Each structure stands twice: as C-alpha cells, then as structure tokens.
Amino acid sequence: MLGVVPAAGEGTRLRPLTEEKPKGLVEVAGKPLLAHVFETLAASGVEEVVVVVGYEGDAIRDYFGTSAAGVPLSYVEQNDRLGLGHAVLQAESHVDGPFVVLNGDNVVAGDLREPMARQRDPDVDAVVAVEEVDLATARETGVVSVEGGDDGASERITGIAEKPTDPPSTLATTGAYVLPEEIFDALDLLRPSERGEYELADALGVLIRAGARVEAVPLTAERVNVNAPADLDAAAEIVRERD
Structure with missing residues (x-):
C-alpha cells in the first residue's frame, strides 16, 4: 500500500x-x-x-x-x-x-497495521484512526460522530466536524487515515471552508453522504x-x- x-x-x-x-x-x-x-x-x-x-x-x-x-x-x-x-x-x-x-x-509509538487491515474488509471503504480526548481538546481538532459496530473495536462514522464549538463526541481524528481513490472525486467537489481551506474531513463527509462506509478505529499506540x-x-x- x-x-x-x-x-x-x-x-x-x-x-x-x-x-x-x-x-x-x-x-x-x-x-x-x-x-x-x-x-x-x-x-x-x-x-x-x-x-x-x-x-x-x-x-x-x-x-x-x-x-x-x-x-x-x-x-x-x-x-x-x-x-x-x-x-x-x-x-x-x-x-x-x-x-x-x-x-x-x-x-507514533507503534504502527498503523490495525486500521490498514480494517480497510481491507470488502465492506469498508475508508478508515479514520481516532483517540479519546477531553472536551477542550475536541473543540480544537476534528471529531467524529459514530454508530456502534458489531465487533466492538470499530464503529461506523456518521459525520465529521472540524474544530466544533459544540463537539458531537470526544473521539478525535489523529492525522492517520486509510482512504480509497474515490476521496479525490470528493475533494474535487469541495469549496474552501470558513478557514479558507479544503478540509479532508469535508471530503470524507461527501463519501459518507454518498453511502460509503467510513469506520473509526482506535489508535492504540x-x-x-x-x-x-x-x-x-x-x-x-x-x-x-x-x-
């Protein structure tokens, strides 16, 4: 890969x-x-x-x-x-x-084998490595909304918010992702955010709304x-x- x-x-x-x-x-x-x-x-x-x-x-x-x-x-x-x-x-x-x-x-004091392996599941399109943070940190980073998975180790992401004032969760993105090629089509559809940037979180949101399965996998390291x-x-x- x-x-x-x-x-x-x-x-x-x-x-x-x-x-x-x-x-x-x-x-x-x-x-x-x-x-x-x-x-x-x-x-x-x-x-x-x-x-x-x-x-x-x-x-x-x-x-x-x-x-x-x-x-x-x-x-x-x-x-x-x-x-x-x-x-x-x-x-x-x-x-x-x-x-x-x-x-x-x-x-990172470890590797990314677990999120990479999860993305190889034919039912999974993309993976976001996440970690639990406190509420103050959640306001300063990207956080995901999830619904429970069947395996207890990963959950389906239903939304991603970048630096939200009122975080929907305290599951934060970690800057580690496993993505499909389709992310580029989603990125091409974006307009700049309020920060004047093209947000990867917004492109993942496009995939989610299109029906892609994007999962949150805890980064254990x-x-x-x-x-x-x-x-x-x-x-x-x-x-x-x-x-």
Missing part, C-alpha cells in the same frame, strides 16, 4: 526552530521529525511513500533523497498551503488503489502531534519508551 505524508507547512508555532528549515527536519530524539513518520509507515508495511512538500521543500528532498527506512520516496509540491485535503489532492497522480495518509508532524516546542519533549519521550 502507498503512503502519503503531508509535510508542506511552515511550522510557525515551532519558531525559531523553523525559521531556516522545515518542520519535518526539526529533531526529535536525535532524528528529524519526518524520519519517525517514515519509520512508522515502514513498520506498517507501506511499500512506497509520497511526501507532499512546500515550505523549504528542497531541504527535505536533499536530506532524505529517494528512500527512508528502506521505503522508496517520491515528492509532490503543494505550492499553496490550502489545507489537509488540498495536500492529499496533490498526490492523486501517484495513487492507484487504497492508500494511507499520516500527517508529517505525527510521532501513544501519539504526539508536534506543533509547539513542548511537544518535542513529549514526542522524544514516547520514542525512548518505544525503542
């Missing part, structure tokens, strides 16, 4: 660390942030990775070249940073079948989304525990 890693952002909340280099090259436990992302995908069985670059993208290309963690790398450019959905759309020409998305600022300097220490800690 192919992996897509959005890594085009400027990482403004990590400045001054990102003033002269991209967020993906900021070190966590002695390695660039993106190295940990590539290792997670390789451990999950991903066979090729497309990296979506933008801000200081040449530095990422120069550092990693054509492979990382034993997995071939290729690159696409996101010249205008218009949201996660827009970033994923840039990889369309590389995709032939289901694919994994793992945000380029995610450090510890995870840190690296946005601010304090997150670097937390991410380094889970890397040390994992290793």
